[in-house]
Amino acid sequence: MQPYHKTQGVILKTRKYSESSKLLTVYTREFGRVNALAKGARKLKSRFGSSLEVFTESKFLLYKQPMAGLYVVSQSQILSPHEGLYSGSGKFAAASVMADFLYTHTVQGEKHEELYQFFRGSLKALELSGSTQNVLLSFMLKYLSIAGYRPNLKACASCGKPDRSASKSYRVSAKHGGILCEACSRKEGDSVVISGPSLKALCCLQENGYQVVAGLKLESCLGDEIRKVINNFLEYNYEYSLKSLKVMEEMVK
Numbered sequence: 001m002q003p004y005h006k007t008q009g010v011i012l013k014t015r016k017y018s019e020s021s022k023l024l025t026v027y028t029r030e031f032g033r034v035n036a037l038a039k040g041a042r043k044l045k046s047r048f049g050s051s052l053e054v055f056t057e058s059k060f061l062l063y064k065q066p067m068a069g070l071y072v073v074s075q076s077q078i079l080s081p082h083e084g085l086y087s088g089s090g091k092f093a094a095a096s097v098m099a100d101f102l103y104t105h106t107v108q109g110e111k112h113e114e115l116y117q118f119f120r121g122s123l124k125a126l127e128l129s130g131s132t133q134n135v136l137l138s139f140m141l142k143y144l145s146i147a148g149y150r151p152n153l154k155a156c157a158s159c160g161k162p163d164r165s166a167s168k169s170y171r172v173s174a175k176h177g178g179i180l181c182e183a184c185s186r187k188e189g190d191s192v193v194i195s196g197p198s199l200k201a202l203c204c205l206q207e208n209g210y211q212v213v214a215g216l217k218l219e220s221c222l223g224d225e226i227r228k229v230i231n232n233f234l235e236y237n238y239e240y241s242l243k244s245l246k247v248m249e250e251m252v253k
């Protein structure tokens, strides 16, 4: 195998490696999540410029010796700086939640092109959108879908009975994978109760692109219910306790 690899990727994390170098975690299109050493990147006049900042998408030439575990960045060039994420209004915090989620729930070296495209699209949407909260909630729902845990919001997830009621409230169960009909919800204690409008908003966040999602008006009571449902799914499928929920709550204050 050639020791040089061309790829493009988004920087998820950076940390100090030595006085002059940085260790990067990059989610790449070609190799999934990788660690890469950028020698001299902490120097004032680094040849990498700002191409190695967190959330920046860059093209890379990576070097890896056949038996070595770590890539070394040979060259890099900015594709998209996503500088709008640094503009305040909670965007950086939301992007950090997304990046941390991706970092935690992907396997090093496992390529997943759909996830890569989804992640970079989500950062771009966050950068351009007026609604940080909606983009983040939608990101989590879409991520669940890509990962094969798409919440079924159209029919009873237990017996399959289609939802025909214009019900005032619904029960959602992560264990069953979606909403429950009345009969099934009587048997199932472990579920979250949400209102009809919350279910409608959940569907919108799940089904639509970010442009539509950003325009959705969420009253705070709906936002609370929606966060509860998403949290329920994340905890059930990932044991992810959404400490990010606190971050989200901070952001929408």
Ligand SMILES: [Zn+2]
Pocket (backbone or CB within 6 Å): 156, 157, 158, 159, 160, 161, 180, 181, 182, 183, 184, 185
């Ligand atoms: Zn049912």
